[in-house]
Amino acid sequence: MKYVDEYRDAELARTLGSEITALAEPGRHYKVMEVCGGHTHTIYKHGIEDHLPESVELVHGPGCPVCVIPMGRVDDGISIARQPNVIFTCFGDMMRVPGGNGSLLDVKAEGADVRFVYSPLDALKIARNNPDKEVVFFAIGFETTAPSTALTLMRAKAEKLRNFSVMCNHVTIVPPLMALLESPDLRLDAFIGPGHVSTVIGCRPYEFIPADYGQPVVVAGFEPLDLLQSIYMIMRQLAEGRNEVENQYGRVVPWEGNLRALDILQRVFELRPYFEWRGLGFISQSALKLSQEYADFDAELRWDIPGVRVADPKACQCGEVLKGVIKPWECKVFGTACTPETPIGTCMVSSEGACAAYYNFGRFARSKERAGA
Amino acid sequence: MGTEKVDLEDEVLARIERQRKLRPRFREERVTMAHGAGGKATHTLVEGLFARAFANEALAELNDAARIEIAGARLALTTDGFVVKPLRFPGGSIGELAINGTVNDLAVSGAEPIAIAAAFIVEEGLDADVLRAETEAMAKAARAVGVSVVTGDTKVVERNKADGMYITTTGLGVRRSEFDLSGQSIRPGDVVLCSGFVGDHGMAIMLARGELDLDADITSDTAPVWEQAAALMETAGEDLRVMRDPTRGGVATVLNELALDADLGVILDEASVPVHPAVQGACEILGIDPMYVANEGKLLAVVGPERAADALVALQAAPGGEHACVVGAVAEEPQGMVLVRTGFGGTRIMDMLIGDPLPRIC
C-alpha cells in the first residue's frame, strides 16, 4: 500500500490549506457540499477540516448509500428475511439500519438466516451452494455498486439459477442533487463531486449544476490530498468567478464515464418512476429496479412484500440539514427522539452522518471553536 | 451568531451530556451480535445488566481482572471465554489463545499468573486429533509462562452447536505491584506506551476465515505479556498508572475506556502507532481502522512523565516488546474523549464502536 502515502503528506496539506485560505475572500462564508459518503469518511478520518480556514465549511451530502434507505424498504426486506427457507444477504453495515420496527440484525437475532456478504457475487455463491434455499440479495448503493449487482444478475441468468433474487435499492446520484438545488432555501456555494460514482457515470451528468445553477463542481478522489486539492480548485473557480465541472480525479475518472458499465446498467435495470429517500422524501426517477428481462430475479415480484410506507416523523429535518439551512442541533428531534441508538433521519444513521457526528463530538467542536475565537 | 443562539446550542449539548452520563440500562428485547463485539452495546449489557445484578466492590471497577484480598494475600481473578472460528489460524490456535488471553488479563492487572482452570465445551463429532492438538497447545503455552492448569470441566454438546469447541479459562494471580493500578489514577501529562504492532490478531482471523477474497501474510500476535508487565512495574514503580491489553475492540476501545474512567482526554498520535504494512493494507481495503482491531499479545501502559523514558527502555528490552513506543499522552481536554492527531496533520475524535458488523474474531 505504499502508493497511498504520497497522497497523505502533512506538509503538502499545510501548503494547500494556506493557499485555500489565501483564496478566501475576507468576510465571506463558503459552504461546500461533499456529496459522497466516502468523502465524508476521508474528511473525518484524516481531520481535513483542520487544514481549512473557518470561513470554509464542509456540508455532508446525501451520498451515503446505507443512510438513504427509508424505513419502509428495510421493513420490506425484513418481511422477506422472515420467510421460511430464505437466506437473506446484504452488506454488513446495512444490518444495523433501523426500519419501522427493528433492524436486520434484530431479525437475525430472532432466528432468521441473515448473512452479510462483501459482494453480490458472494450471495450468488451461497445460492449455488444451497440449491434448496431461496437466496435474496438486498442491493444498495449508487452507480458505484450497481454494475456489480448487474453482473451478478447476468451470471445468475446465464447459469439459470432459480433460487436467487435481488431486492433492488440502487439509487442514482444526480436526482437528489437536482432536488437539493431546486429548493429555494439552499445555502451552498459549490459541490465536491463523488469520485467512485463518476468512474461509472463520468463528469458530464454534473454539467447542469454550473450551467443551470451557477455552482462549481469538482469531481474528487478519496485520498485526503485529493480532497484538499479539489477544495482548492473550487475556491479558485469561486475567486475567478468561474463555474464549471472540473475533474480532480482524472487518474481514475474518464470524462465520459465507463461506457461498458453504463451499457450493462441499461440492460439489467430500469428507472423507477420515483423512490423514497430517508429524510428527503420522494424523488422522481432517482432509483433503479430490475428490467423486464430480469424480472424473474426480482425479489419484489417473487415475494408478496407489504410495501408499506413508514412516514418519516414530521419533525424530521434532514432535508434542511443537508441543504445547510439549519445545523443538526437545531432540528426539533435532535438528541431527544433522534439519537445514534434510535436514529430517525438519514444524518443520524451512520456515525459519519452530520447529526451523528454532532451528537457525539459536538461538545468538542464547540470548545475548539471557542478556543479558536 | 447571536448569543441567544449560542446558549441554545449549549443547552442541547448539555442535555446530551446528561443522557450520556446516565448509567446504561439493558433494555433490548434480544441479544444481538453487537452485544459481543466489545463496543457500546457490550458496555450496555455488562454495566446495565451484570454489574447491576452482581453489584459488589470488586466488580464495580470492571477491570480486566478483579482485585481481591484474602488473609492479606493480594490476588487477582479473571475469566474469559474463547470462541474463535477457525480454531487454528496463522500464528496460533484457540488453545494458545485460551492460556495467553487469561494470562494477559492477569498481567495487565499487575498480577503474576499462578493457576488456571479450564472448561471445555466440545461439539459432538469433533476430530479427536483437534482436541489433542489444542490441549497440547494449552499445555505448551502454560509451561512457557510457568502457570499450571489445575482444574477443569468438560461438556459435549450436539453437532452444530459449538463451532468445534469453546474454551473458558479462569486465572488466579498474585499481584506483584505494591501500588494499585487503576484507570482513575491517570493524570494530564502522563505518557501512553504501546508494546508493539497492532491489529495483527484480528486481521489474521478475518483473513483465515477465507470469506474475503484477500491474501496477505498476516499472523496472529498471540503471546503472553507478563514479562513486559513485570518489567514496567519494576522500572516505573508508582509512576505506572495503569496497563491494559487491547484485545476485542482494539486500542481505540481501551483508550476510550481510560478517557471515560478518568474524565480526561487521551491524545493519540496516529502515525506513531506501529502497524504492519500488510495489516494496514488489508484494513484499507476492508474499510476498517486498525485501531479497532483485536490484539492478543500487546499491552498499553500509561506512565507518569518522569519515568516514561525508562519505562519505554524496559519495555523494549522485555520479550515481545522490541517495537514498543510512545503513542500518545493524557491531557485535560477533550474530557472523556480520545483525540487523534492524524498523520495528515489534522485531528479527529476516535469514538467507541457502536457494534461490529464483522465476523466475531475472538
Ligand code: SF4
Ligand atoms: S436530528 Fe435526526 S431527524 Fe433531525 S435532521 Fe438530524 S437525522 Fe434528521
